[in-house]
Amino acid sequence: MLNKKPTFEKVSPGFGSSLLIKQHTEKRENNFAFWHFHPELELVYVNKGKGKRHIGNHLSYFNNSQLILLGSNLPHNGFTDRFTANGAETIIQFKPDFLGEGFFNAPEMNGITLLFDRAKKGVLFKPETKKLVGPKIESLPALEGFNRILKLLEILNNLAEAEDYTLLNADGFAFETKPQDSTKIDVIFKHINNNFQNHISLDEIADKVSMTVPAFCRYFKKATGKTFTELVNEYRVVHATKLLNESQLSIADICFECGFNNFSHFNKQFNEITGKSASNYRKEIKKIMEQPSV
Numbered sequence: 001m002l003n004k005k006p007t008f009e010k011v012s013p014g015f016g017s018s019l020l021i022k023q024h025t026e027k028r029e030n031n032f033a034f035w036h037f038h039p040e041l042e043l044v045y046v047n048k049g050k051g052k053r054h055i056g057n058h059l060s061y062f063n064n065s066q067l068i069l070l071g072s073n074l075p076h077n078g079f080t081d082r083f084t085a086n087g088a089e090t091i092i093q094f095k096p097d098f099l100g101e102g103f104f105n106a107p108e109m110n111g112i113t114l115l116f117d118r119a120k121k122g123v124l125f126k127p128e129t130k131k132l133v134g135p136k137i138e139s140l141p142a143l144e145g146f147n148r149i150l151k152l153l154e155i156l157n158n159l160a161e162a163e164d165y166t167l168l169n170a171d172g173f174a175f176e177t178k179p180q181d182s183t184k185i186d187v188i189f190k191h192i193n194n195n196f197q198n199h200i201s202l203d204e205i206a207d208k209v210s211m212t213v214p215a216f217c218r219y220f221k222k223a224t225g226k227t228f229t230e231l232v233n234e235y236r237v238v239h240a241t242k243l244l245n246e247s248q249l250s251i252a253d254i255c256f257e258c259g260f261n262n263f264s265h266f267n268k269q270f271n272e273i274t275g276k277s278a279s280n281y282r283k284e285i286k287k288i289m290e291q292p293s294v
Contacts, residue, residue, distance in 0.1 A: 019094035019152065023141050037075040039185070040093040041119055043155070044068045045130075045137040048087035053077075054245070055122040056169035056238065067130045067137075069159060071119035072096060073189075074169065075238055090137050092152065099149070111160035112153075122168035129162040184209045185223060196235050197259040202228065236260060237273045244282045251278045 020040075046066045053060045054077040055070065070076055072095075096116055097103070104113050115123075125133070136155050143151055191208050192200065205228060206216035220228050236258040243254045252263055255278075260266035270278045 018098040019092060019148075021093075021141050022091045023138070024089045036077075037073045037189075038093070039072050040095050041072060041116065042070040042076075043092040043137065044070070044089065045134050046087070046089045047134060047138065049089065053124075053168065054242070058122065058168040060168070065130055065134065067125040067134060068168075069115070069119045069123045069125075071116065071121070074120060074122060076122070088138065090140070092137065092140060094152070112156045115156065115160040118165075118167065123159075124166045124168050125159065125162055126164035126166070128164050129159065133158050133162075184219070188220070192232060192235055196232060196239065197257065199259075199261075200228075200232060232259075233269045234273055237270050240266075240270060240278065241274065241281065244278060245285050251282070254278070 044066070046062075048065060050062060050064075053062065053066075053068070055068075056074055056076070103109065104116070133155055136151060136158070140148060140151055140155075187209055188205060191205060202213045202216065206213045209216065211219065217228065220226075220231075224231060226234075240254050240258045243249055243257060244251075247254070249257065255263050255266040258266070260269070267277065270276075270281070274281060276284070
């Protein structure tokens with residue numbers, strides 16, 4: 001059965017490391033792609049392969065190399081359907097404050113801070129930057145300790161200075177959080193993930209993190225920049241974009257499957273969040289599916 005919900009992914013670096021690096025070089029089918037999010041940023045470089053990009057409410061295809069930076073809590077799928085001969089995918093995951101709270105607040109780090117902000121919408125880098133940065137990313141697994149951190153900072157600086165990029169999820173959103181008190185946010189996201197198809201009351205969610213409703217509302221707004229209702233609606237709309245893409249359900253059925261109990265309210269929220277109606281979104285998805293991979 002297709003896993004349709006965005007799943008919270010726990011990212012655990014190895015002992016003595018503040019970042020997680022994974023490199024896949026074997027040929028594989030698309031059995032590891034799943035819809036998920038995590039507080040860590042994710043840098044993905046595929047030097048040869050093909051697959052589908054599904055990032056927030058953005059969907060497109062690639063059939064060569066790609067270099068993408070994803071911000072915290074931006075829902076996405078795995079990217080590569082299968083690798084061609086000699087192809088490889090390298091993934092680096094790290095928290096925004098992996099070098100300590102305040103490190104990237106230094107004026108010398110301003111470019112990288114702005115890069116992290118752009119990454120909230122998903123950044124796709126074009127050939128010039130891919131050619132410069134790709135080999136550096138592929139060198140990271142062989143490095144350790146201080147040298148690995150230095151190389152990653154060099155990579156981030158290159159990406160911060162790059163001008164050849166596209167924002168993939170420009171009209172979409174990320175489940176934004178700030179690094180502090182991530183345990184509470186994790187509990188909240190997991191509860192939303194497991195229950196968004198039903199009504200989630202403020203009493204219920206506040207109780208999950210042992211807070212009063214007024215205290216929870218203040219905390220949540222400060223931590224995410226959104227009200228709880230706004231975020232749940234965004235979560236439901238992301239789920240709707242996935243169903244519009246991957247199922248044959250009618251739009252009315254998708255409305256109720258996503259936890260909306262009023263069709264006009266669903267249409268209004270979908271339009272506000274994605275900038276288009278659900279029917280137009282599905283038509284655009286169909287056109288993309290009919291086009292050859294690019």
